[in-house]
Amino acid sequence: MIDSTARISKTATIAENVEIGPNVIVGDYSSIGGGTKIMANAVIGPWTAIGRNNVVHYGAIVGHDPQDFGYKGDESYLTVGDGNIFREYATIHRGNRAGTSTVIGNDNFFMIQSHVAHNCLMGSNIILAGGSLLAGHVTVEDRALISGNCVVHQFCRIGTLAMMRGLSRTSRDVPPFCIMDETHTVKTLNLVGLRRNGYGPVRVRALKNAFSMLFRGGPNMRENVGKVEAELEITEDVRYLIDFIKSSKRGVCFGKGASGGDFE
Numbered sequence: 001m002i003d004s005t006a007r008i009s010k011t012a013t014i015a016e017n018v019e020i021g022p023n024v025i026v027g028d029y030s031s032i033g034g035g036t037k038i039m040a041n042a043v044i045g046p047w048t049a050i051g052r053n054n055v056v057h058y059g060a061i062v063g064h065d066p067q068d069f070g071y072k073g074d075e076s077y078l079t080v081g082d083g084n085i086f087r088e089y090a091t092i093h094r095g096n097r098a099g100t101s102t103v104i105g106n107d108n109f110f111m112i113q114s115h116v117a118h119n120c121l122m123g124s125n126i127i128l129a130g131g132s133l134l135a136g137h138v139t140v141e142d143r144a145l146i147s148g149n150c151v152v153h154q155f156c157r158i159g160t161l162a163m164m165r166g167l168s169r170t171s172r173d174v175p176p177f178c179i180m181d182e183t184h185t186v187k188t189l190n191l192v193g194l195r196r197n198g199y200g201p202v203r204v205r206a207l208k209n210a211f212s213m214l215f216r217g218g219p220n221m222r223e224n225v226g227k228v229e230a231e232l233e234i235t236e237d238v239r240y241l242i243d244f245i246k247s248s249k250r251g252v253c254f255g256k257g258a259s260g261g262d263f264e
Contacts, residue, residue: 009046030063033082042086045094047075051082051106060086060110066096066118068136074098081106081124090128092116096136105142123160132164141176143197159244161193173248176241177207178215184253186215199237206235214245215255221245 002008006024015034020026024038027046035053038044042056048063056062063078065071076095083106086092090110095101096118105124110116114128117135123142128134132146135154140146144158147166152158159176170184177194181187189211194204210228217224225242232238245252 003040012044015052027063045078047094048078048080050080051084053082054080054084054086056086057088057090059088060090062086062090062092063094064091066093066136068096068118071096071118076118077101078104080104083107084110086110087112087114087130089113090115093118095119111148117154129166143193144174145193153250156250157244157248160240161190161197163190163193170253172250172254173244173252175252176244177237178211178253180253186253186255203235203237206233207237207241210238210241214241221252221254 002020003022005022006020008014008026009028011028012026013031015032017034018032019037021038021040023041026044027048029046030044030048032050033052036050038056039058041059043061043064044050045063075098078092078094079101081104084104087110089112093102100119102116102118102120104122107124108122108126110128111130113131115133119137120134121139123140125143126140127145129146129148131149133151135152137155138152140158141160143161145163146158147164149167150164151169153171156170157173159174161177162174163179164174165179165181168181170180172184174180175186177190178186179188179190189208191204209232213228214224217227225245228242
């Protein structure tokens with residue numbers, strides 16, 4: 001069902017069983033998958049591909065031009081998977097250069113006035129709470145939780161099952177399985193998130209041991225990683241955590257008194 005006041009580009013592709021409300025704008029060369037609902041006054045930008053069973057709430061803007069002085073109107077993209085929810089006035093922007101994309105996976109929840117800037121890569125089952133802001137080229141892995149009014153610097157990574165507490169900010173990578181607070185400071189392991197996602201006692205214990213050595217050991221992250229690899233059992237989860245830290249280009253968030261930046 002498409003409201004008579006909606007403005008749909010002649011080049012847009014709308015699947016069957018799509019609901020489009022009053023005053024919605026759907027831009028050129030965009031596509032909307034079956035079962036998707038777009039509420040009043042929302043805007044779907046050009047070159048935006050939206051999958052199935054998404055819900056775009058009132059006033060949300062999905063696929064608009066990037067906020068980048070270098071963007072000159074070139075064809076760039078936003079790709080959205082299935083089952084995502086975009087609440088009121090959330091804003092999601094396309095890539096900032098010709099042929100580049102912002103990519104969003106499945107079953108994510110973008111709360112009111114959250115923002116995903118150009119060229120971000122987002123996995124699935126992520127929560128972006130109200131007022132949280134992702135700068136350009138940020139990567140967010142599956143099941144991460146970014147709380148209200150958090151800010152993330154461009155090119156940062158947020159690891160799987162990481163949690164940023166409300167009002168926190170980071171210009172470093174946030175390691176998987178961890179809770180970050182204040183300014184890129186790791187506080188503890190995300191035990192509640194791990195248990196809710198089916199991590200049993202053995203897996204959690206291995207991560208606890210690694211976490212303690214990495215973030216509550218000495219101030220040098222490189223040395224801490226070496227100790228973990230030499231002294232602890234390296235489970236699949238621990239290996240993932242270590243590899244995330246090793247691959248960091250911005251340095252990772254750190255525990256109190258640690259530098260976190262030895263792998264930059």
